[in-house]
Amino acid sequence: MTRILAVSNQKGGVGKTTTAINLATTLAAVDKKVLLVDLDPQGNASTGLGLSLANREKNLYHLLADLATFDEVLFKTDIPNLDLLPAGQDLAALEVELSTLDDPQFHVKNVIEPYANSEGYDFVLVDCPPALGLLTINALVMSTGVLVPLQTEFFALEGVAQLLKTIEAVKENFNQRLTLQGIVLTMFDKRNRLSVQVENDVRNTFGDLVYKTVIPRNVRVSEAPSFGKPVILYDMKSAGAKAYLDLAREAIDREDEN
Amino acid sequence: MTRILAVSNQKGGVGKTTTAINLATTLAAVDKKVLLVDLDPQGNASTGLGLSLANREKNLYHLLADLATFDEVLFKTDIPNLDLLPAGQDLAALEVELSTLDDPQFHVKNVIEPYANSEGYDFVLVDCPPALGLLTINALVMSTGVLVPLQTEFFALEGVAQLLKTIEAVKENFNQRLTLQGIVLTMFDKRNRLSVQVENDVRNTFGDLVYKTVIPRNVRVSEAPSFGKPVILYDMKSAGAKAYLDLAREAIDREDEN
Ligand SMILES: Nc1ncnc2c1ncn2[C@@H]1O[C@H](COP(=O)(O)OP(=O)(O)OP(=O)(O)O)[C@@H](O)[C@H]1O
Numbered sequence: 001m002t003r004i005l006a007v008s009n010q011k012g013g014v015g016k017t018t019t020a021i022n023l024a025t026t027l028a029a030v031d032k033k034v035l036l037v038d039l040d041p042q043g044n045a046s047t048g049l050g051l052s053l054a055n056r057e058k059n060l061y062h063l064l065a066d067l068a069t070f071d072e073v074l075f076k077t078d079i080p081n082l083d084l085l086p087a088g089q090d091l092a093a094l095e096v097e098l099s100t101l102d103d104p105q106f107h108v109k110n111v112i113e114p115y116a117n118s119e120g121y122d123f124v125l126v127d128c129p130p131a132l133g134l135l136t137i138n139a140l141v142m143s144t145g146v147l148v149p150l151q152t153e154f155f156a157l158e159g160v161a162q163l164l165k166t167i168e169a170v171k172e173n174f175n176q177r178l179t180l181q182g183i184v185l186t187m188f189d190k191r192n193r194l195s196v197q198v199e200n201d202v203r204n205t206f207g208d209l210v211y212k213t214v215i216p217r218n219v220r221v222s223e224a225p226s227f228g229k230p231v232i233l234y235d236m237k238s239a240g241a242k243a244y245l246d247l248a249r250e251a252i253d254r255e256d257e258n
Numbered sequence: 259m260t261r262i263l264a265v266s267n268q269k270g271g272v273g274k275t276t277t278a279i280n281l282a283t284t285l286a287a288v289d290k291k292v293l294l295v296d297l298d299p300q301g302n303a304s305t306g307l308g309l310s311l312a313n314r315e316k317n318l319y320h321l322l323a324d325l326a327t328f329d330e331v332l333f334k335t336d337i338p339n340l341d342l343l344p345a346g347q348d349l350a351a352l353e354v355e356l357s358t359l360d361d362p363q364f365h366v367k368n369v370i371e372p373y374a375n376s377e378g379y380d381f382v383l384v385d386c387p388p389a390l391g392l393l394t395i396n397a398l399v400m401s402t403g404v405l406v407p408l409q410t411e412f413f414a415l416e417g418v419a420q421l422l423k424t425i426e427a428v429k430e431n432f433n434q435r436l437t438l439q440g441i442v443l444t445m446f447d448k449r450n451r452l453s454v455q456v457e458n459d460v461r462n463t464f465g466d467l468v469y470k471t472v473i474p475r476n477v478r479v480s481e482a483p484s485f486g487k488p489v490i491l492y493d494m495k496s497a498g499a500k501a502y503l504d505l506a507r508e509a510i511d512r513e514d515e516n
Pocket residue numbers: 011012013014015016017018019040044128129130186187188215216217218219221222223225240268269270271388411412413414
């Protein structure tokens with residue numbers, strides 16, 4: 001069964017895109033067939049995988065607006081086992097267009113889920129925008145689980161309760177199978193007292209929901225997208241690359257248990 | 259004349275809230291009367307100034323929905339010259355409610371601008387959510403200028419062109435006086451090659467629009483909100499506090515020139 005994970009957190013800049021790109025790549029590296037869906041109008045996941053704005057004439061907006069087919073929009077990256085549905089700037093307009101439909105929450109699921117199954121993907125990762133609007137709701141309605149990147153900073157803790165409430169509401173009203181697949185601590189700096197304190201707070205509150213793997217703050221991680229590469233291709237010896245490989249193994253274990 | 263600055267960038271986590279809180283405080287410290295408007299449903303600016311979620315029963319949502327008066331919602335912080343209109347979680351619902359009005363873009367301006375003038379504020383700073391939706395558009399329509407915090411990272415550069423297009427569109431259609439007041443580089447780390455490269459790129463592209471003051475990455479800045487304080491009150495000797503004091507002086511100079 002295809003596992004569909006929404007990478008979501010309405011707090012901005014917590015590492016959603018970075019986690020979506022690098023987890024998709026490390027899952028592909030251990031022979032999982034992966035589709036990355038860039039549902040954020042900013043399109044950072046598409047750029048981070050080397051597809052510039054100029055080369056996205058047909059993109060996810062066109063697929064969702066029924067102006068192009070899945071095969072026309074799909075970008076086969078040069079990473080084996082990893083495909084991408086790239087974002088388009090018009091996605092922001094889509095949010096308004098969706099709200100006029102009868103079942104606005106189900107549109108992305110109705111369009112994309114059939115391909116997730118027929119194309120034999122093991123994992124679909126959906127990079128979400130920093131909001132709890134209709135695009136993110138659509139991602140949650142389609143997903144089997146939610147992966148929540150959580151920056152080890154004070155402001156990032158504030159929004160978690162709101163996010164969990166939204167996940168619960170989507171589960172009750174639109175998607176019974178939806179679970180919180182896990183919380184991943186990002187940009188962790190063990191020399192920083194606040195970082196350590198946030199980790200302790202989060203593990204005390206959420207227990208096993210929190211991945212054992214912690215993603216360290218690592219400059220190679222933030223340099224990689226400027227070369228259009230995931231960190232395991234940009235610098236596979238870096239602490240960031242190793243952490244994302246560990247994360248892939250742990251994500252697979254979590255899915256095997258369920 | 260009251261200067262109204264929208265602190266805006268749809269890229270998440272670039273330092274919008276941190277800049278709104280700390281610039282508001284340093285402007286107040288040099289005897290400007292300042293109103294901070296927390297237009298982000300996350301409410302980080304309100305928390306960062308010490309007003310917990312529990313103490314915001316009457317908030318900006320109620321003022322904008324005509325369920326409370328300005329005086330009932332206004333929070334006089336214990337920082338002289340600094341008042342706050344705190345966010346409420348219902349603000350996210352407001353975006354949907356606004357879209358049903360005749361002139362949805364003008365609602366925040368119609369409600370808040372009269373008080374900005376009558377209460378004699380020198381500066382009004384509006385903390386915006388990480389999006390270009392109706393809440394941010396409302397902030398731009400009300401503002402005299404836009405202050406853009408720009409994190410010195412690769413992904414942060416991507417969204418600037420889109421933001422500038424949106425500012426232009428608001429200027430043409432709704433608010434002729436709107437200008438790009440300035441770009442502030444944030445979380446700058448001089449040891450980090452990418453940081454230095456982004457600064458050079460940005461100064462080459464935007465010239466004098468870029469503030470001379472650069473906000474360094476400084477752990478004291480990210481610790482301060484967990485104590486409900488701006489950084490100049492939490493640790494006034496820190497590099498972050500000094501940078502935000504410089505920023506206030508430069509912001510005042512920019513406004514005096516115009
Ligand atoms: N482990 C890390 N170490 C260092 N930098 C990181 C790390 N993870 C992410 N970053 C950097 O931090 C910034 C924010 O990360 P990213 O853009 O992935 O967050 P996001 O949650 O997707 O943001 P948005 O809310 O705008 O979608 C980026 O510039 C990214 O390169």
